[in-house]
Amino acid sequence: MQQTSQKLKTSDWLAAWNDGDLSALDSLMADDYTRTSKATGAVVDLAGLKAEIDGVRQAFPDLHTTIDDVVEGEDTVALFWTSAGTHSHEYLGVPATGLTVTTRGSNIVSLQDGKILKESVTWDGSELLAGLGILPLRGIATPQIPETQSEGAEPDMEIMKAFNRQFVTGVTVVTTKDGDKARGLAVNAYCSVSLEPPIVLVCVQKSSSTYPALFSSSHLGINILGASQRSTVGVFASKSTDKFAELDWHEGPNGSPLLDGSAASIEAEIQERFQAKTHTVFICRVRHAEVGDTAPMVYKAGGFYDGAGLAEL
Numbered sequence: 329m330q331q332t333s334q335k336l337k338t339s340d341w342l343a344a345w346n347d348g349d350l351s352a353l354d355s356l357m358a359d360d361y362t363r364t365s366k367a368t369g370a371v372v373d374l375a376g377l378k379a380e381i382d383g384v385r386q387a388f389p390d391l392h393t394t395i396d397d398v399v400e401g402e403d404t405v406a407l408f409w410t411s412a413g414t415h416s417h418e419y420l421g422v423p424a425t426g427l428t429v430t431t432r433g434s435n436i437v438s439l440q441d442g443k444i445l446k447e448s449v450t451w452d453g454s455e456l457l458a459g460l461g462i463l464p465l466r467g468i469a470t471p472q473i474p475e476t477q478s479e480g481a482e483p484d485m486e487i488m489k490a491f492n493r494q495f496v497t498g499v500t501v502v503t504t505k506d507g508d509k510a511r512g513l514a515v516n517a518y519c520s521v522s523l524e525p526p527i528v529l530v531c532v533q534k535s536s537s538t539y540p541a542l543f544s545s546s547h548l549g550i551n552i553l554g555a556s557q558r559s560t561v562g563v564f565a566s567k568s569t570d571k572f573a574e575l576d577w578h579e580g581p582n583g584s585p586l587l588d589g590s591a592a593s594i595e596a597e598i599q600e601r602f603q604a605k606t607h608t609v610f611i612c613r614v615r616h617a618e619v620g621d622t623a624p625m626v627y628k629a630g631g632f633y634d635g636a637g638l639a640e641l
């Protein structure tokens with residue numbers, strides 16, 4: 329049953345979250361109001377709170393919050409609440425999943441002259457995502473959630489680029505279907521995780537135009553390019569709207585596009601989608617594999633090489 333507070337006009341608080349009536353908060357909050365997230369340590373003012381509510385309500389338009397319990401102290405009130413909503417638009421970089429999520433949290437508010445001066449919240453946006461089964465990697469929050477504390481110095485970007493240039497990989501094309509349309513992008517952030525069970529991972533930038541379709545797919549294709557597919561890399565590293573137009577390809581058992589002439593192709597079922605700031609790490613269980621005898625393409629420091637011509641050490 330919905331609870332109310334003697335000391336706090338919870339109807340204004342609910343009007344903001346449930347009806348989007350953000351102006352209801354103006355009379356509820358003191359001038360120097362702050363809200364601190366216990367999960368991230370982030371502190372926002374009233375404008376920040378309104379932006380947060382707006383973001384949640386855009387992503388979950390049918391959001392409904394109920395106050396489950398109210399515990400009143402002398403100048404404090406603790407609110408325990410439950411929210412439910414359908415994930416209908418992008419939230420914290422995660423495309424709509426259409427899933428309904430229920431999340432619980434609590435707010436401890438300090439009152440000054442009947443208004444909220446400080447609010448400490450045991451909830452943050454990533455808990456909503458966790459409710460959808462989408463997990464932020466520990467210590468690598470989603471872009472909108474500030475990091476709580478610096479974990480020490482980091483090398484600058486040029487050193488990291490130089491480091492990456494020393495690493496040799498193959499090149500894959502990661503594919504999916506967007507309705508009937510085949511989509512894909514070039515990816516070298518591929519890794520085999522385990523053989524038993526057969527688990528692999530790929531990292532995909534959220535700004536990729538393939539990303540929303542990939543995110544909402546149950547399966548994806550991973551094609552290890554062969555040495556004769558140099559022009560294919562250019563196509564899949566581009567923003568072309570029909571990358572498959574000039575290519576021969578076939579579908580895996582679950583519909584993922586597999587490129588003919590690849591050194592090897594797999595179709596895998598997406599099992600986890602970890603949020604890592606600008607990228608999402610897809611952890612996938614392999615369901616189907618095709619291996620050819622074409623030599624693979626080799627990629628190092630921006631150059632592409634024939635995997636058949638490597639000098640053995």
Ligand SMILES: Cc1cc2nc3c(=O)[nH]c(=O)nc-3n(C[C@H](O)[C@H](O)[C@H](O)COP(=O)(O)O)c2cc1C
Nearest residue numbers: 513514515516517531532533536537538565566567
């Ligand atoms: C060799 C190579 C490796 C790449 N690796 C990745 C990668 O691991 N993850 C990623 O998100 N993009 C990677 N890219 C960049 C994408 O392929 C590129 O941004 C592409 O234009 C995305 O296309 P889309 O926006 O149509 O999806 C790579 C590009 C090249 C050429």
